[in-house]
Amino acid sequence: MEIAVSPTISFHSPSSFSSPRAIKLRRARVSSSPGTLYQKVQLMQQRQLGDRNLEEAEIAAIIGACRCYRMPDFAQKVLFDMKSLGIRPGVATLSALLLYCMKSGLIDEAEALWCEIINSSIVPSVGVVSCLVDTYVRTREFEEVMRILDEAASTGFSFTSQLYSAAVNCFGSAGQLDMMKAVVKDMVSRGFKVDSVTGNDFLKYYSMYGPLVEMEAAYEQLKKSRILIEKEAIRAMALAYISQRKFYDLGEFLKDAGLGRRNTGNLLWNLLLLSFAANFKMKSLQREFLAMIEAGFSPDITTFNIRALAFSRMGLFWDLHLSVEHMKSKGVVPDLVTYGCVVDAYLDRRLGRNLSFVLDKMNVDNSPVILTDPLVFEAFGKGDFHSSSESLLEARRQRIWKYSELIAVYLRKKYRANQIFWNY
Structure with a gap:
């Protein structure tokens, strides 16, 4: 045909x-x-x-x-x-x-x-029915969604629990927390078990769109259900705490979630270090960093940059120098954030002539990359060198830059700015 x-x-x-x-x-x-x-x-x-x-x-x-x-x-x-x-x-x-x-x-x-x-007697796929649910959520016909869920459950479709999970995701992504909560209640009342994916989605969307009190209540419900909180929900809760500058509460949550977990990598430890670094509690930062190593976790680029950002803002040059040396010994390659910590620390205190003391120990001929967890920027913001270099990289995407070239451009920019200031 x-x-x-x-x-x-x-x-x-x-x-x-x-x-x-x-x-x-x-x-x-x-x-x-x-x-x-x-x-x-x-x-x-x-x-x-x-x-x-x-x-x-x-x-x-x-x-x-x-x-x-x-x-x-x-x-x-x-x-x-x-x-x-x-x-x-x-x-x-x-x-x-x-x-x-x-x-x-x-x-x-x-x-x-x-x-x-x-x-x-036809049984459609869960994908087709989920698409129908998503369409009704987007058109804000929430009663129709509940009716479809009721009909699917009454008909006895084998994928009804998956359909409830899809509805939780649809309502949550649309910011309809009350409807999401109603779906979960209806799901439980019909004897369906809230699985890990649904529970973590429930917590994630409360973290994204709800107040901290309701987010913490959702977290307690997750714990009572003996469901393990996963990476996406951890990041969503951490972002909620960071946005509200609740760094102490962030630290308490991370300790409760279990710092010894291996399936999340360094995420929990890095966020704990961030909770101290953002408040510049340097002794606590160092203590927890040593505890992380003793627990058998190996620092990554985010771990080092959290400490480097705190050292840079505090003007702790020797600690910053030792951190760069430690990175080198662990085989962790510095990224644009690391270079920014070094450059900003020296230039902000008018010590540009001493910049080579640290940069000579770093490979400035590498191409710039950003490997640091974005949650770090939510707490610290982006340094001046970091922001300036990103603008340059975005403006000239086809050119292959080196750290040495970005630093040279930034130094010329700072020099011109100082000359304009003194001419007045």
């Missing part, structure tokens, strides 16, 4: 199966000729599909290729023609039509298809 050439679109009998390669070729021909495709779709609406019989996989493929065209009554016409030929629409066809209607914004037609699915 040549979709891109033939003036008609028709069906194979379900008993005759085309090869997967043939179906891919048909789909490629359909998608590569939009003008012809639109003409075929019009013909598909206008005439019956009985010239030949197509297998259902091909029908679904053609319907999928039609999603870029919005044509009301398209789904009803396809179903009517199939039924008139004695072809019973299967899960692939109904799912493809449902997705077509949702992508085209034909919500009423999508609702009619959903009713047909619910009232039949």
Whole structure:
């Protein structure tokens, strides 16, 4: 069957199966000729599909290729023609039509298809129903979402728990915390267990959109459920604390989460160091850094840069020098943030002539990279050299820079600024 050439679109009998390669070729021909495709779709609406019989996989493929065209009554016409030929629409066809209607914004037609699915013995995929839920969330028809969840649970779909998880994610990402909470309550009341993914999503979105009190309450609920908090939720809670400058509370949360965990890497320890460094509690910072090493964790670039930023802002040159030496001994390559700590520390105190004392021990011929965790910038901000170099790198993306060149440009900039100042 040549979709891109033939003036008609028709069906194979379900008993005759085309090869997967043939179906891919048909789909490629359909998608590569939009003008012809639109003409075929019009013909598909206008005439019956009985010239030949197509297998259902091909029908679904053609319907999928039609999603870029919005044509009301398209789904009803396809179903009517199939039924008139004695072809019973299967899960692939109904799912493809449902997705077509949702992508085209034909919500009423999508609702009619959903009713047909619910009232039949057909079981759609969780992806299709999740897409329907997401569409209703985006159009803010929250009651419809709850109705779909209720119908899916009442029908006994095996993926109902996954559908609840998808609804939690949809409501959470839209900032609808009350509806997200209602979905979880309904899920539990029906006897479904809140799994790790759902629990962590619940906490993550409360961290992103809710007040700290409700976020902490969600965290306590997670603990009571014996669900382990994962990286994304940890980062979301840390960001919430950092944004509110609640560094003590951040430290307490991290200790409660368990600093000995290995599955999060250095994340918990780095955030704990950040909670002390951001308040410039240098003795506590050093104590916890030693505790991290004693616990068997090896410092990474973020660990070193958290300390370097604190040393730089405090003007602790010897500590900064030792930190660079420690990085070298551990085989940790400095990034743009590390160089910025060194350059800003010396220039801010008008000690630019001594800058080579540290830079001679660093490879300034390397190309600049940023490997530091972005949460560090939420607490410290970006240094002057860091911000200036990023602007330069973004302005001239095609050029391959070296740290030495960025430093030279920055020194000239600072020199000109000083000359302008003294000329006044």
